[in-house]
Amino acid sequence: MTAPSPQGPHGSQGPHGSQGPPTPRGGRTQEEIRRGNLGALLRHVHLNGPVSRSALAGRMGLNRSTIMALTAELTAAGLVREELPADTRRAGRPSLVVRPESGRVYVLAFDVRVDRLVAARVGLGGVILDRREAVRRRRADADLDDVVGVLAEFGRELRREADPGSVCAGVGAAYCGMIRPADGTVRYGPYMGWVDQAFGDELAAGLGLPVSVGNEAHLGALAEHERGAGVGFDNLVYLHGDVGVGGGIIVGGRLLGGDGGYGCELGHMVINPYDGRPCMCGSRGCLEAEVGEHALIDAAGRSGELTGREGVRAVVAAAGHGDEAAAEALRRIGDWLGIGVANLINLFNPGLVIFGGMLRDVYPGSAEHVRRRVEANVLLISRERVRLRVSALGDDATLIGAAELAFSPLMAGPLEALAHLR
Ligand SMILES: [Zn+2]
Numbered sequence: 001m002t003a004p005s006p007q008g009p010h011g012s013q014g015p016h017g018s019q020g021p022p023t024p025r026g027g028r029t030q031e032e033i034r035r036g037n038l039g040a041l042l043r044h045v046h047l048n049g050p051v052s053r054s055a056l057a058g059r060m061g062l063n064r065s066t067i068m069a070l071t072a073e074l075t076a077a078g079l080v081r082e083e084l085p086a087d088t089r090r091a092g093r094p095s096l097v098v099r100p101e102s103g104r105v106y107v108l109a110f111d112v113r114v115d116r117l118v119a120a121r122v123g124l125g126g127v128i129l130d131r132r133e134a135v136r137r138r139r140a141d142a143d144l145d146d147v148v149g150v151l152a153e154f155g156r157e158l159r160r161e162a163d164p165g166s167v168c169a170g171v172g173a174a175y176c177g178m179i180r181p182a183d184g185t186v187r188y189g190p191y192m193g194w195v196d197q198a199f200g201d202e203l204a205a206g207l208g209l210p211v212s213v214g215n216e217a218h219l220g221a222l223a224e225h226e227r228g229a230g231v232g233f234d235n236l237v238y239l240h241g242d243v244g245v246g247g248g249i250i251v252g253g254r255l256l257g258g259d260g261g262y263g264c265e266l267g268h269m270v271i272n273p274y275d276g277r278p279c280m281c282g283s284r285g286c287l288e289a290e291v292g293e294h295a296l297i298d299a300a301g302r303s304g305e306l307t308g309r310e311g312v313r314a315v316v317a318a319a320g321h322g323d324e325a326a327a328e329a330l331r332r333i334g335d336w337l338g339i340g341v342a343n344l345i346n347l348f349n350p351g352l353v354i355f356g357g358m359l360r361d362v363y364p365g366s367a368e369h370v371r372r373r374v375e376a377n378v379l380l381i382s383r384e385r386v387r388l389r390v391s392a393l394g395d396d397a398t399l400i401g402a403a404e405l406a407f408s409p410l411m412a413g414p415l416e417a418l419a420h421l422r
Helices: 030-048 053-060 064-076 144-160 199-207 216-227 287-291 293-299 308-320 324-348 358-377 394-412 414-421
Strands: 080-083 097-100 105-112 116-123 127-135 167-175 178-180 185-189 194-197 212-215 236-241 245-251 352-357 387-390
Touching: 030 053, 030 064, 030 097, 030 394, 030 414, 053 064, 053 097, 064 080, 105 144, 105 199, 105 394, 116 144, 116 394, 127 144, 127 394, 144 167, 144 199, 167 199, 167 216, 167 394, 167 414, 178 212, 185 199, 199 212, 212 216, 212 394, 216 236, 216 245, 216 352, 216 394, 236 324, 236 358, 245 287, 245 324, 287 293, 287 324, 293 308, 293 324, 308 324, 308 358, 324 352, 324 358, 352 358, 352 394, 358 387, 394 414
Parallel strands: 105 167, 167 212, 236 352, 352 387
Antiparallel strands: 080 097, 105 116, 116 127, 178 185, 185 194, 236 245
């Protein structure tokens, strides 16, 4: 049996043959415009939740009869439903509210972290309907078959327990390493010891479904941009701490992928080359070597004690209780983190920098030192408006990002994607 080939998020969707005469609007046919509008409307409801037809008309710049026709098609397909608004006291005919069919259309989302495997069934609208987690006790030398085995079993359970008649619209996975977008191969996952492992193909075979895989920090950045702290910011930098540090940079509303999709490795920005700490990548003085889990725990004098998120939180808690070594460790991490952030602000002029993953725990105790570096090292004009915030989606940012990756074909062409599934 051959495994279904995984699709990238930008894979070809639907037929390309054009029907009907070209129209003046950029050469798009009426059919292409309708398809684009269906996707845009579904995406609105998916990202913003229940919204009235009249609000949709305003936001999409379409008239109400067009909205009604589009909504009717999406309703017939089982993607949305319409209902009277809860508050109907106002005079006149109320505008129906369009709501995503979260229980009927879902995706499977997986998140492979260094210490934890997470799986979830996520309904249209971004609702986590059910989830499974497994703790990984041993970090290095993770076996591909073992990891895929756990995730595939979680996936089968989540599908078995879904409502009968509901549809799985896609599968997305976030992985803590460098991912080849075309087939979800893990090119390099240092903390699990993976080099060129066919993770996407194997997970697809285990589930019997196509799987899209992305770098965890890229997906976290997209999730924060669409649903979290970054809503409304089209230029932002997201820093994701796990054991190391990953990143995602959104420029003009789009993720900066780079030539092969391996861009935004912010953790390997060299900030301390002469006497910096050795990095897992073989270099020295990388940002993640100076601000990651090991740097923090070592600086607090707690090497050999707790590791992982528990170890990080123990340092943060100790600093809060007056442990001077722990507080000094946070300040030290804040200084290095600030150097990295200052470089990023000068380079990309973001409106927002978001600290996610374990950096969400670290940032409050190190914020003052991060800000000092930003003030000292960022060009005045570039720091006039930039804001620094912690992630709004917390540890689920990467999982939600994986779900959005899985939903992307449905958003690109709702009816075609469904026809393909049924
Ligand atoms: Zn490195």
